Structure formats: structure tokens, C-alpha cells
Amino acid sequence: MPKKxxxxxxPEKVMVDAETLKKIGQAIVQQIKEGxxxxxxxxxxxxxxxxxDPANQYYVIGDQKISRSAGNIRHIKLLAQFLxxxxxxxxxxxxxxxxxxxxxxxYISESWGEEFKFDEQPECDNVVEDIxxxxxxxxxxxxxxxxxxxxxxxxxxxxxxSPSGKFNTINCLDTPDGQSIGPRICEGExxxxxxxxxxxxxxxxxxxxxxxxxxxxxFNAILVHTAGQAPRSTRRLIKRIxxxxxxxxxxxxxxxxxxxxxxxxxxxGSAKSAHVxxxxxxxxxxxxxxxxxxITKYKLRSDKLRPLDFKRLEELKKDPRYKDDPRMQKExxxxxxLGKKAEQQALLRYGFRFVVDEYLPDxxxxxxxxxxx
Amino acid sequence: MPKKxxxxxxPEKVMVDAETLKKIGQAIVQQIKEGxxxxxxxxxxxxxxxxxDPANQYYVIGDQKISRSAGNIRHIKLLAQFLxxxxxxxxxxxxxxxxxxxxxxxYISESWGEEFKFDEQPECDNVVEDIxxxxxxxxxxxxxxxxxxxxxxxxxxxxxxSPSGKFNTINCLDTPDGQSIGPRICEGExxxxxxxxxxxxxxxxxxxxxxxxxxxxxFNAILVHTAGQAPRSTRRLIKRIxxxxxxxxxxxxxxxxxxxxxxxxxxxGSAKSAHVxxxxxxxxxxxxxxxxxxITKYKLRSDKLRPLDFKRLEELKKDPRYKDDPRMQKExxxxxxLGKKAEQQALLRYGFRFVVDEYLPDxxxxxxxxxxx
Numbered sequence: 001m002p003k004k005x006x007x008x009x010x011p012e013k014v015m016v017d018a019e020t021l022k023k024i025g026q027a028i029v030q031q032i033k034e035g036x037x038x039x040x041x042x043x044x045x046x047x048x049x050x051x052x053d054p055a056n057q058y059y060v061i062g063d064q065k066i067s068r069s070a071g072n073i074r075h076i077k078l079l080a081q082f083l084x085x086x087x088x089x090x091x092x093x094x095x096x097x098x099x100x101x102x103x104x105x106x107y108i109s110e111s112w113g114e115e116f117k118f119d120e121q122p123e124c125d126n127v128v129e130d131i132x133x134x135x136x137x138x139x140x141x142x143x144x145x146x147x148x149x150x151x152x153x154x155x156x157x158x159x160x161x162s163p164s165g166k167f168n169t170i171n172c173l174d175t176p177d178g179q180s181i182g183p184r185i186c187e188g189e190x191x192x193x194x195x196x197x198x199x200x201x202x203x204x205x206x207x208x209x210x211x212x213x214x215x216x217x218x219f220n221a222i223l224v225h226t227a228g229q230a231p232r233s234t235r236r237l238i239k240r241i242x243x244x245x246x247x248x249x250x251x252x253x254x255x256x257x258x259x260x261x262x263x264x265x266x267x268x269g270s271a272k273s274a275h276v277x278x279x280x281x282x283x284x285x286x287x288x289x290x291x292x293x294x295i296t297k298y299k300l301r302s303d304k305l306r307p308l309d310f311k312r313l314e315e316l317k318k319d320p321r322y323k324d325d326p327r328m329q330k331e332x333x334x335x336x337x338l339g340k341k342a343e344q345q346a347l348l349r350y351g352f353r354f355v356v357d358e359y360l361p362d363x364x365x366x367x368x369x370x371x372x373x
Numbered sequence: 374m375p376k377k378x379x380x381x382x383x384p385e386k387v388m389v390d391a392e393t394l395k396k397i398g399q400a401i402v403q404q405i406k407e408g409x410x411x412x413x414x415x416x417x418x419x420x421x422x423x424x425x426d427p428a429n430q431y432y433v434i435g436d437q438k439i440s441r442s443a444g445n446i447r448h449i450k451l452l453a454q455f456l457x458x459x460x461x462x463x464x465x466x467x468x469x470x471x472x473x474x475x476x477x478x479x480y481i482s483e484s485w486g487e488e489f490k491f492d493e494q495p496e497c498d499n500v501v502e503d504i505x506x507x508x509x510x511x512x513x514x515x516x517x518x519x520x521x522x523x524x525x526x527x528x529x530x531x532x533x534x535s536p537s538g539k540f541n542t543i544n545c546l547d548t549p550d551g552q553s554i555g556p557r558i559c560e561g562e563x564x565x566x567x568x569x570x571x572x573x574x575x576x577x578x579x580x581x582x583x584x585x586x587x588x589x590x591x592f593n594a595i596l597v598h599t600a601g602q603a604p605r606s607t608r609r610l611i612k613r614i615x616x617x618x619x620x621x622x623x624x625x626x627x628x629x630x631x632x633x634x635x636x637x638x639x640x641x642g643s644a645k646s647a648h649v650x651x652x653x654x655x656x657x658x659x660x661x662x663x664x665x666x667x668i669t670k671y672k673l674r675s676d677k678l679r680p681l682d683f684k685r686l687e688e689l690k691k692d693p694r695y696k697d698d699p700r701m702q703k704e705x706x707x708x709x710x711l712g713k714k715a716e717q718q719a720l721l722r723y724g725f726r727f728v729v730d731e732y733l734p735d736x737x738x739x740x741x742x743x744x745x746x
Contacts, residue, residue, distance in 0.1 A: 098585055098725065101578035107721040110674060147577030147600075148524060148550055160549040163584045168547070176533040176543060177521055177555025182581070184549035204520030205474035208555070211536045212471055227520075301483060348480040352471065 014187045014240070016142040020135055021090035025083060039069035040082060043133040043275060050274050052320045058268040058281040061133070077115070078127075084116045085109075085127045092143040097161050099145045099183045102128060133275040140186060140233050141279070150234040151178035152185070153211050154195055154222035156241065160188035178211065178225060186233045193222065193245045198238055199288070199360075200224045202253040202262055206344050206355070213356045219364070226251075229262055232273065232280055238266060239282045249285035250367065252360075255295055256305070256341035257312040260331075263287035268321055288363050290344045292334035298347065298359070302340035309341065387560045387613070389515040393508055394463035398456060412442035413455060416506040416648060423647050425693045431641040431654040434506070450488070451500075457489045458482075458500045465516040470534050472518045472556045475501060506648040513559060513606050514652070523607040524551035525558070526584055527568055527595035529614065533561035551584065551598060559606045566595065566618045571611060572661075572733075573597045575626040575635055579717045579728070586729045592737070599624075602635055605646065605653055611639060612655045622658035623740065625733075628668055629678070629714035630685040633704075636660035641694050661736050663717045665707035671720065671732070675713035682714065 024040070031038040043049070044064040051062045068079040088108070092098055100108065105128070106121040118124040128139050140146070152172050159169045161184060169191060172179040179185060199221045201207045207225035210216070216223050222241060226234055242249045251266055253259030267285045269277030295302050305313075313332055322328040335341070347355045397413070404411040416422070417437040424435045441452040461481070465471055473481065478501070479494040491497040501512050513519070525545050532542045534557060542564060545552040552558060572594045574580045580598035583589070589596050595614060599607055615622045624639055626632030640658045642650030668675050678686075686705055695701040708714070720728045 099581060100721075101581070101718070103576075103716070103718050104578050104582070104721045107674060107716075107719050108724070110722040111724065145581070148581075148598075151521060151553055158549070162549065164587060168549070170547070170549060174541070174543070175548065175552070176531070176535065176541070176557035176561065177553045179548070180524055180550045180553040182550025188549065203476075205477050208472060208474070208518070208521075209477070214537060225521075301480060343476070343480075345474070345476050346480050348473075348477045349483040351481070351484065 014141065014189070016093055016135060016137050018090050018094045020137075021086050021093060021131075021142065024086045024131075024134065025090075028083060037069060037071040038079070039067050039071070039075075040079065040134070041065045041067050042082075042130045045129060045133055045275055047271070050271060054320070056278070056281070057283045057321055058277045059271055059274040060277060061275045081116050081118065081123075081127050082130055084112055085124070086131055089131065089142045089144065095143075097163060097165050097184075099143045101145060101147065102139075105144060129275070136276065136278070138232055138236065138273070138276040138279050140183070140236060143183070145183045146231050146233055148180045148182040149231050150181040150227045151207065151225040152181055152222065152237070153178040153207075153225075154216040155193070156190065156195065156222050157192040158185055158188040159191050160184045172222070173216075178207070178223075181224075181231075181234050181237060183233070186237050190241060190244055193241060193247070194220075195222045196220045196247050198222045198224060198241055198247060198249040200226050200230065200238060200249060200251045200266060200285075201344075202226055202228065202259060203344060206252065209345075209348070209352070209355060213353060215356050215360065218356055219360060226262060226266070230266055235266055235269075235280045235282070238285070239280060242282050242285065249282050250288040250364070251285060252288045252344060253290065254341070254343045255290035255292060255300070255302075255335075257309050257316065257335065259290065259344075260287065260316065261312070264321065286367050288360075288367060290342060290347070292331045292338065295334075295338060295340055295342045298350075300342035300346040301349065302338075302342040302346070305335065305339050305341050310336065387514065387562070389466055389508060389510050391463050391467045393510075394459050394466060394504075394515065397459045397504075397507065398463075401456065410442060410444035411452070412440050412444070412448075413452065413507070414438045414440050415455075415503045418502065418506055418648055420644070423644060427693070429651070429654070430656045430694055431650045432644055432647040433650060434648045454489050454491065454496075454500050455503055457485055458497070459504055462504065462515045462517065468516075470536060470538050470557075472516045474518060474520065475512075478517060502648070509649065509651070511605055511609065511646070511649040511652050513556070513609060516556070518556045519604050519606055521553045521555040522604050523554040523600045524580065524598040525554055525595065525610070526551040526580075526598075527589040528566070529563065529568065529595050530565040531558055531561040532564050533557045545595070546589075551580070551596075554597075554604075554607050554610060556606070559610050563614060563617055566614060566620070567593075568595045569593045569620050571595045571597060571614055571620060571622040573599050573603065573611060573622060573624045573639060573658075574717075575599055575601060575632060576717060579625065582718075582721075582725070582728060586726060588729050588733065591729055592733060599635060599639070603639055608639055608642075608653045608655070611658070612653060615655050615658065622655050623661040623737070624658060625661045625717060626663065627714070627716045628663035628665060628673070628675075628708075630682050630689065630708065632663065632717075633660065633689065634685070637694065659740050661733075661740060663715060663720070665704045665711065668707075668711060668713055668715045671723075673715035673719040674722065675711070675715040675719070678708065678712050678714050683709065 028038045043061050044066050049062045049064040053060045068075045106124045157171045251263040253262050269281035317332050401411045416434050417439050422435045422437040426433045441448045479497045530544045624636040626635050642654035690705050
């Protein structure tokens with residue numbers, strides 16, 4: 001078992017501080033003082049400003065900006081809403097242990113009066129993403145949260161602030177069914193990780209299997225349940241555990257283009273969150289399987305690929321992240337050739353222990369061999 | 374605050390014991406020994422065997438049975454599958470701390486050979502439900518589990534068996550983001566409940582809100598997140614907490630027919646699980662809101678009801694559980710009249726504290742008034 005490298009630097013601050021958000025308003029005040037028409041400049045999130053960053057192997061946004069100016073009659077309300085939401089988030093961050101969902105924010109905005117009124121929630125969500133783009137931080141870092149989803153299990157100790165404001169620590173082994181990934185675990189301080197890898201798992205069935213077969217002990221691993229597509233909060237947590245502790249991440253999904261997509265989003269982020277991918281993507285994470293070649297190698301019970309799957313496979317073949325990767329090209333071609341997909345739980349045909357005694361050891365060996373990234 | 378009644382009797386055994394499942398096979402052996410053609414008799418789960426039980430206010434199944442006999446060529450495989458699955462479950466229960474999903478069971482069955490082979494998962498699921506009907510216990514009680522969903526927060530101490538087999542206890546306040554409701558929490562022994570009610574909450578946003586506003590302290594309550602429709606494991610846990618500790622349950626949902634349906638399934642079970650409703654339903658639980666009349670009373674932001682909602686409302690008006698309940702009839706008529714629905718999070722228009730300072734106290738007072746069940 002490789003020795004875990006020493007932790008070399010203090011982790012960066014997880015949460016945005018109030019000052020960062022306050023500066024948005026201060027810049028407006030400054031413009032007014034200088035007799036200028038106040039405006040904000042927001043990095044554009046449209047597709048023509050998406051840029052692939054080959055060094056980091058994920059999408060980022062380019063240099064294009066959009067402006068919202070008080071001098072433009074069509075912009076005034078948008079500018080006011082932008083400032084009001086930033087102001088609200090600044091207060092949230094200051095308060096520290098209060099969080100709101102995007103939906104709650106939308107309802108809260110009703111009390112702000114007609115001048116700030118959103119007709120539909122997407123308008124409000126869009127302003128939140130504008131703020132993300134301006135400060136380069138995901139909304140989870142300024143207390144706007146998704147519903148809890150996913151879970152973490154293993155020997156990792158996290159210091160968190162409880163809803164009542166007190167600081168506590170939890171070891172994620174001391175929980176019967178895995179530690180739910182919510183705002184307080186995500187923004188906690190990772191105090192200690194007794195593991196040399198993270199294994200992220202798509203399905204609840206396989207996550208429970210690995211807990212019960214004690215994969216966390218056998219592989220010295222932290223287990224993370226992504227619950228399908230990993231929410232941004234889970235991706236952020238995986239990235240933090242991996243980067244703060246310099247340990248690798250392996251992603252264990254169903255053998256189909258959607259499973260591969262789940263892995264890809266953890267590795268390279270999504271187009272929709274290109275403006276904050278630098279905080280969410282874990283470029284060094286690796287797709288472990290279940291691969292297309294596993295279907296024949298392990299004689300897995302399989303289903304036919306749907307037309308949508310084939311379409312997705314053709315897109316993936318041309319994806320800049322995969323087009324020069326021989327392993328990935330081979331797997332994509334294998335799916336097309338077989339016309340089949342399989343679930344990770346199909347490995348259970350060999351009983352409870354096969355996945356920990358045979359499958360995962362084989363895969364981890366393979367991924368460490370030269371030629372794999 | 375009303376005094377919590379003393380715990381009067383020991384809780385019944387949560388899990389099925391191996392003997393109960395073994396008896397299924399023993400009965401077959403006995404029939405063979407007696408020179409009879411072996412067969413099993415399974416309570417019918419078809420709709421014409423559904424019976425409304427007015428005393429308990431939930432659906433149960435009637436006296437009709439189906440038979441699977443080795444003397445019928447079309448039954449032989451079904452009987453073999455039934456016995457094999459029962460045998461597998463008996464081993465699972467004996468093992469104690471292993472659980473499988475229905476999906477895993479389906480894949481595991483592949484290793485049993487052609488004579489037991491299921492062509493599709495629903496065939497395998499159906500056998501599991503047959504076993505439920507025969508022993509009158511939900512599959513969760515013999516270690517066939519759903520994915521974790523939902524969460525519990527508050528001063529409740531549960532003794533559980535960890536994946537490694539050791540017994541531990543957890544207090545559900547000692548968790549940053551709520552305790553995930555998985556198999557080990559569900560089958561644990563409820564050691565202590567420092568609360569005089571349970572509040573079940575539909576949305577993750579409102580669940581987090583109530584945690585952060587410390588509703589569990591203010592209302593001396595255990596908070597349960599149902600995550601939409603409560604899975605059977607969550608319903609079972611709610612029932613156990615309520616009945617073992619003799620404390621009431623209040624269900625707090627969105628103001629729409631689906632929200633009411635979530636409450637109804639906790640209170641009265643579902644038609645699909647009529648054969649195990651006696652283990653899942655909490656007939657004394659009460660629907661707290663958000664009600665139809667709340668939409669106008671609290672001027673909640675609302676959306677139009679869809680045709681499907683109106684159809685559902687007409688069905689609910691005739692439902693035996695509601696047809697003689699004046700409160701429920703009034704609420705159903707109000708939705709129809711308004712043609713609107715609202716979300717529980719819409720209460721946030723009055724700020725973070727309104728729901729704990731005004732809304733919930735009003736509702737709890739109202740539900741305790743004479744005339745409400």
C-alpha cells in the first residue's frame with residue numbers, strides 16, 4: 001500500500017468571505033462618487049465564450065464580458081436585482097450558519113418589493129450564476145445550497161459548524177448508513193484523512209455493498225456515493241479531499257455512456273458550470289469502470305443501448321477530452337460494437353465478495369500501469 | 374409542553390428471524406413427507422382483494438389466496454423461484470448485517486442456474502412481494518433494502534449494528550446535515566427519544582430551514598425529511614418512533630394534491646403495499662399543511678393546478694379515508710375553487726423565522742383543537 005504523502009499546505013478558505021461580496025456594491029458606490037453611470041461587468045456564460053483548457057483538461061470561460069449599466073433602461077432592473085441578491089448573500093455569509101436553497105431565495109425575493117421582483121425562478125437563478133461568474137466561486141461557497149444528496153463513508157474527520165452554531169467534529173465511519181453530504185459537511189474543515197484514495201460510486205446498491213464488504217478498509221479508501229450524477233457539492237467535496245490530501249480519486253459507475261458522463265463531470269466539470277469548474281473539477285480523477293470491455297470480460301447481464309446512447313457515444317468520440325486517449329477511444333468503440341450496456345450491480349452475479357476480491361483489485365492495478373492517465 | 378408518556382412496553386422485534394423464513398421451506402418438506410403434492414398458498418395482492426379497514430383507516434388485503442403447486446406445470450418454476458428466494462433471504466437474515474437491493478438480488482439470481490432464472494427484474498420483485506404477503510412483513514425487515522433516501526434530525530438515540538458487525542449508538546443530533554435513513558438506522562433499536570412529536574417534511578429546503586431555525590428545540594420534535602414521497606423505510610421508521618414512544622406525527626408538505634398524497638401514504642399506506650400496511654402506516658399521523666386554505670390565508674405565491682391535479686382532487690373527494698372528514702373535504706374543495714397550488718417554501722416570503730415563529734405554532738394549535746382527528 002503506498003504511503004500517504006504529507007499534507008504540505010493549509011487548505012484554502014472553503015467559504016467566500018463577506019468582503020468579497022461587499023466589493024461588488026462598493027464598486028458601484030465608487031462609480032457614483034466619481035460621477036460615472038454605474039455598471040457591472042459580468043463574464044459571459046454563453047456557449048461562444050466556452051474555452052477548453054488543455055492544461056487542466058476542463059472547460060473554462062473566455063474573456064468576453066457582458067455589461068449591466070444603469071444608463072440602459074433595459075438593464076436597470078437587472079442591475080438592481082444583481083446588487084440586491086449580492087447584498088443578501090453577503091448577509092448570509094456574514095451570518096455564517098444559515099443557508100438557503102435557490103427556491104427559498106426566489107420566495108424570499110418576494111418581500112423585496114416590485115423593483116426587484118422576479119417573474120420566474122430561472123431569472124433569479126441566473127442572477128446567482130452571474131454572481132458566481134463575477135467572483136469565480138460556486139454558489140455553495142456563499143451559502144446557496146442544493147438539497148442533500150449523496151453520502152460519504154470512511155475514516156475521514158471533519159470539523160463542522162452545527163445548525164446551532166457550535167463547532168463539532170465527526171468521523172465519517174461513526175455513522176450507520178454513511179454521512180449525508182449537505183452544506184455543513186461540505187464547508188467543514190477536513191482535519192484528518194486516514195486513506196490513500198477516494199472511490200466514488202454511482203449507485204446506492206453498490207455503495208452499500210462496498211460498505212458491507214468493508215472496501216474502505218481493504219482498499220484504504222474513502223467511499224463517496226454520487227447518487228447518479230454527482231451534485232456540485234459532492235464534486236467540490238471530492239476535489240477538496242483529493243487535493244488537500246494529495247490522494248487519487250477513482251470513479252466506479254454503470255457501464256453505459258451515462259455512467260461515463262458521471263465520471264467525466266467529476267473529472268472535467270460541466271459546460272454549464274464552466275465559470276466555476278476550477279473549483280469543482282478534479283482533473284486527476286480516473287474513470288475506473290464499469291467499462292464497455294467489462295461487459296464481455298465478466299459476462300455481465302446487459303441491455304441494449306438506446307438510440308440516445310449511440311448519439312452520445314458519437315459525441316464523446318470527438319470530445320477534446322477523449323479524442324487523443326487510446327483507452328477511452330477503445331471503450332467508446334466497444335460500446336458501439338456491442339450495442340450493449342450493463343450496470344455495476346451486475347457484478348453481483350459472482351456473489352457478494354467478487355467486487356472487492358477480484359474486480360476492484362484488477363481495476364486499480366490496471367489504472368496504475370503505465371499508459372493510463 | 375405536554376409531558377411525554379412513559380414507555381409502556383418493549384418494542385417488538387424489528388427484523389424477521391430466520392425461523393420465520395425457514396418455515397416456508399419446512400412446510401414444503403412436510404407436504405412431501407406426507408406424500409402430498411407440495412404447494413404454497415399466497416395472499417392475493419390483486420385489486421379485487423383490497424379491503425378498506427375503517428378501524429385502522431388503511432387498506433389491507435382480504436382472504437383470497439393464490440396457490441403455487443408443484444402439480445401444475447405452469448407453477449413449477451414459480452414455486453422453485455419462490456422457495457429459492459425465501460431460502461436466500463433466510464441466509465441474509467441469519468448473516469444479520471448484510472443487505473441487498475432488489476436490483477442486486479436480481480443479479481445474484483443469475484448464479485442460481487436456469488431452473489430459477491428470471492427473465493426480467495419485475496418477476497423477481499414479484500416473488501419478493503409474495504414472501505412479504507406470506508409472512509406479513511415488509512422486505513426491509515428481511516434485509517432487502519431500497520437506496521438510502523430521506524434523513525432524520527433531533528434528539529433520538531439509536532443503537533445500530535455497523536457494517537463491520539459491531540454495535541454502536543448514535544444520537545441524531547450529532548450529525549452535521551441530518552442522519553441518512555438507511556438500513557442500519559431503520560433496523561436499529563430506538564433507545565431514547567427526547568421529543569414529544571415527529572414532524573415529517575417534504576422538501577430538503579424546508580427540512581434544512583427547520584434545522585437551522587432550531588425547530589427541533591422549539592417544538593421538542595424529531596425532524597424527518599421524506600424527500601418527496603416517503604420511501605417505505607422512512608414510513609416504517611416514523612411509525613416505530615411514534616408508536617414505541619407514543620408521540621404524535623405531523624406531516625408538513627407542499628400545498629397540492631401530491632403533497633396531500635405524501636401525507637396520506639404516511640398515514641394510511643399505499644394500495645401497492647396493502648399486504649404490509651400494518652407495518653408501514655401510522656393512522657394517527659396528521660396532515661399539518663401546507664393546506665389549500667393556507668394559499669389565501671398567507672398570500673402564498675402559487676401556480677396553476679394541472680389537469681392531472683384536478684383529476685386527483687376528484688378521486689380524493691371520494692376516498693373512503695376522506696369522505697366523512699369535514700376538514701379534508703373543505704381543503705379539497707378549496708383547491709378546486711382556487712385552481713392553485715403552492716410550495717411549503719413559499720412561506721419564506723415572510724423571512725427565515727416566520728415558519729417557526731408563526732406558521733407552525735398556529736398549525737399545531739389548530740390540530741389539537743376539538744374536531745380534528
